[in-house]
Amino acid sequence: MQQLEALTREASALAGGGYPVIPILSANEAEVGRQMQICNACRYCEGFCAVFPAMTRRLEFGKADIHYLANLCHSCGACLHACQYAPPHEFAVNVPQAMARVRIDTYAEYAWPGALGSLYKRNGLTLVLATALALVLFLVLTMAARGTLFPGPLAGNFYAIFPHNMLALMFGVVFGFAVLALGIGVARFWREVSPASETGRSQEPSLRRDATVEVVTDVLRLKYLDGGHGEGCNNADDRFTLWRRRFHHFTFYGFMLCFAATSVATLYHYLLDLHAPYPLTSLPVILGTSGGIGLVIGPVGLLWLNLRRDPAHGDLAQRPMDRGFIALLLLISLTGLALLVWRDTGAMALLLAIHLGVVMALFLTLPYGKFAHGIFRSAALLKNAIEKRQPNRLQLGSE
Template sequence: MQQLETLVREASELANGHRVIPLQVLTDNETEVARVLQICNACRYCEGFCGVFPAMTRRLEFGKNDVNFLANLCHNCGACLHACQYAPPHEFGVNVPQAMTKVRLDTYSQYAWPPALGGLYRRNGLTLSLAMTAGLALFLMLTVASTGSLWGAVDSNFYGIFPHNTLVGLFAPIFLFAVLALGMGVRKFWHEESPGPTSAPAITESVRNALTLKYLDGGHGDGCNNEDDRFTLLRRRFHHLTFYGFMLCFAATSVATLYHYALNMPAPYGYTSLPKLLGITGGLALVAGTAGLFYLNLRRHPLQQDAAQKPMDRGFIALLFVTGASGLALMLAKGTGALPLALCIHLGSVMALFATMPYGKFAHGIFRAAALLKWSIERRQPSRLQLGDD
């Protein structure tokens, strides 16, 4: 133990001497990640916890690209903080989850497209998200009120309120821009440190790890640590409900689009139709998952998160919750006088979600998937140490 303490202390002193910056000038947050990783590289107690630590051991120094890659590979499960003997209040102050969280926000900002909009990540908070939803919903309400009635008996077809082509014209540009902006950002992230040629086994492994949230099991299957350091699988389960709920809702919209254009079967659809079954299941899962994540976010220990990012995290969770809940409310309002109002609220929340998607917490899923693929490719290749690149 004394030998380990000496080795780790030397690593800490080496890190504090700024020799962790091999080529590029790092930001303060990146420098902190490089410092704690130098200490972790000397200790290696957490090597089996997640992909971050075996990927770390393939490096002796940590440049900007390495730090950004490892930060996005981190799932912020908190297991390493719980196990670390050098965590605060120790003088080394090793806090991998918090340091990685700060760098992830820097990553999204640095790789944002267009670059001038990178600063939006830091202002995309709960208040902004809800205000945008309310503003867009109010605009739609005023539009409906100016051409008809916002409350009254209508049939079950909301295309009588907003024509299909009008909805396509509203949402298609926003959605396509969100996809383009996220794609351009992650493309730059990928090419900054290309791990090598992609292979089918690497793709299969990374997709499986992403879809099962493998690295939210704490490395031992018991899950993440909550506010009192007890292990729990709740974060993993609520993430699954949120992700798969969102994907089911997206699938419902995609199937309905196919019905409309390919099969000439316009909405509305019955409760037993495929679009409706997908939408109901997805909406319920999305509401349950986001409610759970919001509850866990409120209770999480301050050392396990970056306080500056709470507004962005909660804003994204709230937008997903309102989108799912308003979608279910719209279904229940079918054929009632509340349909126009419910439709405006739902469309406002969806538009706000798409508008903030490229510059909000949604980006973490895209960058994390890219990091998982990078790690699956990298671990199948000789390390830099084996190649003598150190």
């Protein structure tokens, strides 16, 4: 990737800045471009997910177009199983796999700081190291604060081990950095796939509002995990199934409920001067328990599907990243529920240290792991929602 960027800069310098320089495509990007040309001639899958209608609005596929389409793809597999040119045909069209390989390249290319983009390529190792270091940190802090991991029952008072302000500072700084890094990364992506020359045609408030409402609705419904036709994804064979969409719903809404529980507890603490531990019937506990259950069902189901998934449906090199993220979410939910059950026992300090360590590992890896796919995909969906409301000018690429 660095060599390609150097070649592009050199070409720009040779052109004296007077001529536009078309970015050089990587091998993965060129393969997506090749397949999109074939698909654009065939158009059998035009009624499937958002990728193919977006494809038909183009005659050529530049770097930005390829990045955009790759992040618009949800890897449902429907086009692969419908394609007459899929392997072993000599055209070897496998859109989900080709898109997946480009997608992770885009995460690395737009990552901030740029030097950390390489973590995507070694995400399995990154997750393991982040989890181990975060666990060690909180175990050591527990020992330092209490002198033991088993200090005896503390009536569920987490702050008797870790002061509230210390936890707020530690997690606030890490979470703030994650939001900043992801924000800058997706902003870079947006500037390339939606340059000002294009977005300037779509500044009508009603258009922006309608596009935003559509995207929010599609994201909340996980619309394009239905295969584009409502029957579901192809996971291991030609059969359609909605289980991938359902398990994603459990995971997504479980995560959001846990986030809501933390947000409500923060309001309780600062606005109402109500401090943890909260009773089992309180809103933070009800939200957190419901979210925790969702984050058990969803990740278990997604891991089961991932283990059974046809290797042709994605990039095998990314399996460690996918499974590592699923496992991390599952560990967070299991340790959180265990902490709730045994919070009034002498095991609370150890369980708290383990839970906080796993949560910290998630925060540390948010900008450089599987979580990024949801952010980039939402941006691609927004571009699609805006683009399809504009006249189809059949531009020769977006470069």
